[in-house]
Amino acid sequence: xxxxxxxxxxxxxxxxxxxxxxxxxxxxxxxxxxxxxxxxxxxxxxxxxxxxxxxxxxxxxxxxxxxxxxxxxxxxxxxxxxxxxxxxxxxxxxxxxxxxxxxxxxxxxxxxxxxxxxxxxxxxxxxxxxxxxxxxxxxxxxxxxxxxxxxxxxxxxxxxxxxxxxxxxxxxxxxxxxxxxxxxxxxxxxxxxxxxxxxxxxxxxxxxxxxxxxxxxxxxxxxxxxxxxxxxxxxxxxxxxxxxxxxxxxx
Amino acid sequence: xxxxxxxxxxxxxxxxxxxxxxxxxxxxxxxxxxxxxxxxxxxxxxxxxxxxxxxxxxxxxxxxxxxxxxxxxxxxxxxxxxxxxxxxxxxxxxxxxxxxxxxxxxxxxxxxxxxxxxxxxxxxxxxxxxxxxxxxxxxxxxxxxxxxxxxxxxxxxxxxxxxxxxxxxxxxxxxxxxxxxxxxxxxxxxxxxxxxxxxxxxxxxxxxxxxxxxxxxxxxxxxxxxxxxxxxxxxxxxxxxxxxxxxxxxxxxxxxxxx
Numbered sequence: 001x002x003x004x005x006x007x008x009x010x011x012x013x014x015x016x017x018x019x020x021x022x023x024x025x026x027x028x029x030x031x032x033x034x035x036x037x038x039x040x041x042x043x044x045x046x047x048x049x050x051x052x053x054x055x056x057x058x059x060x061x062x063x064x065x066x067x068x069x070x071x072x073x074x075x076x077x078x079x080x081x082x083x084x085x086x087x088x089x090x091x092x093x094x095x096x097x098x099x100x101x102x103x104x105x106x107x108x109x110x111x112x113x114x115x116x117x118x119x120x121x122x123x124x125x126x127x128x129x130x131x132x133x134x135x136x137x138x139x140x141x142x143x144x145x146x147x148x149x150x151x152x153x154x155x156x157x158x159x160x161x162x163x164x165x166x167x168x169x170x171x172x173x174x175x176x177x178x179x180x181x182x183x184x185x186x187x188x189x190x191x192x193x194x195x196x197x198x199x200x201x202x203x204x205x206x207x208x209x210x211x212x213x214x215x216x217x218x219x220x221x222x223x224x225x226x227x228x229x230x231x232x233x234x235x236x237x238x239x240x241x242x243x244x245x246x247x248x249x250x251x
Numbered sequence: 252x253x254x255x256x257x258x259x260x261x262x263x264x265x266x267x268x269x270x271x272x273x274x275x276x277x278x279x280x281x282x283x284x285x286x287x288x289x290x291x292x293x294x295x296x297x298x299x300x301x302x303x304x305x306x307x308x309x310x311x312x313x314x315x316x317x318x319x320x321x322x323x324x325x326x327x328x329x330x331x332x333x334x335x336x337x338x339x340x341x342x343x344x345x346x347x348x349x350x351x352x353x354x355x356x357x358x359x360x361x362x363x364x365x366x367x368x369x370x371x372x373x374x375x376x377x378x379x380x381x382x383x384x385x386x387x388x389x390x391x392x393x394x395x396x397x398x399x400x401x402x403x404x405x406x407x408x409x410x411x412x413x414x415x416x417x418x419x420x421x422x423x424x425x426x427x428x429x430x431x432x433x434x435x436x437x438x439x440x441x442x443x444x445x446x447x448x449x450x451x452x453x454x455x456x457x458x459x460x461x462x463x464x465x466x467x468x469x470x471x472x473x474x475x476x477x478x479x480x481x482x483x484x485x486x487x488x489x490x491x492x493x494x495x496x497x498x499x500x501x502x503x504x505x506x507x508x509x510x
Contacts, residue, residue: 167465194508238440
């Protein structure tokens with residue numbers, strides 16, 4: 001469904017991506033992990049068409065992605081961002097937030113589609129005419145997910161969708177994403193710094209550092225600690241909590 | 252042995268247009284020279300508790316406690332002037348993001364020197380010496396370079412080490428760290444924790460470690476207070492957190508994704 005080959009991106013003199021390749025099958029879910037500045041979000045933004053200048057080859061569902069792709073192309077692919085406070089228009093109601101993508105893509109029957117999208121993310125019709133500031137962080141992220149789903153995309157890109165949320169809210173949103181992925185057969189790419197979050201949603205992961213993929217592996221191999229790159233090992237150890245002996249050694 | 256910090260029946264409220272909002276509702280705890288974790292979700296009252304100890308809350312906050320005693324000193328009776336000497340002198344504080352805690356237009360060295368001159372009354376030369384020593388204490392390899400740098404020239408992990416160095420200048424007895432590693436990458440996070448761990452062990456300092464990260468607190472601290480809606484619902488040994496009994500703690504633990 002997604003084939004990326006040798007993606008490169010530079011911001012000025014900084015090489016953000018230095019040749020990243022991966023592919024995701026239809027209905028598959030792929031995780032990108034790494035620390036800040038590793039390039040994981042940049043990969044997602046290239047796939048989403050949010051970065052104008054990039055090198056390499058990218059094809060989605062067998063179609064090559066060009067610098068300017070037609071509108072129907074973007075409908076197949078939607079994205080959910082990290083910050084539910086910054087990604088919703090503060091002066092638009094939930095209804096208007098969900099109606100806009102439908103209007104842009106000239107889809108019929110917005111009424112029914114909006115109601116269904118809200119229902120799908122576990123928000124009742126009562127939320128439809130509220131403003132973002134009247135919602136909690138978790139509810140906002142549900143609206144952002146509904147906005148992505150209202151176009152019935154085949155690919156869902158998730159950029160740290162739960163890292164701004166409290167742990168109990170995070171658990172609910174992850175559960176929701178797992179359910180939607182199965183119900184709709186979505187192909188997903190998830191970016192996160194949290195290995196456990198990635199493991200919940202994905203079957204394959206790529207570990208990124210300084211603009212390259214240092215290791216690609218399956219989540220089951222990760223669980224069994226069958227990883228080869230020292231950096232992956234370091235991330236794995238850190239995800240298990242604080243270990244004084246290990247932490248002091250790295251000082 | 253007298254505890255380092257005693258808090259008894261602490262209430263914190265905020266006066267707003269719509270009446271008083273109670274953020275902390277009668278919590279009590281005592282701690283020694285140990286690593287005490289305070290965990291809870293947003294709005295549980297963990298951060299305001301840390302700030303109330305140092306009297307760092309805004310004007311509209313009302314703080315009342317039966318006892319708020321630090322090393323025999325009644326913090327409720329201390330005047331503004333004396334409080335300034337305690338803040339950064341005997342009790343230090345490290346916040347989440349060094350980007351916002353350091354002065355962006357002042358070199359790192361100047362900021363450390365300032366702390367040494369105010370709290371220890373050192374001369375410029377001695378303050379510089381002390382500052383460099385502190386940077387070494389937080390394992391900064393090239394203290395001279397960092398001393399001359401501006402905060403924006405440092406990475407997050409470096410910035411947080413500098414923050415800790417500034418707090419250590421005066422040799423505090425207690426350090427209040429509010430999500431000190433949440434803005435850092437995991438591998439850097441572990442290094443910063445190791446530095447704080449060492450300081451507690453070697454200097455016999457007390458540490459209040461405020462965090463939303465349960466597994467981290469369980470593996471790092473000695474003891475944990477779990478806060479929920481302004482109350483302490485559970486207190487236990489950190490390594491026993493997985494055997495917690497309170498339903499809220501259990502739910503919180505269940506919500507943590509595991510690999």
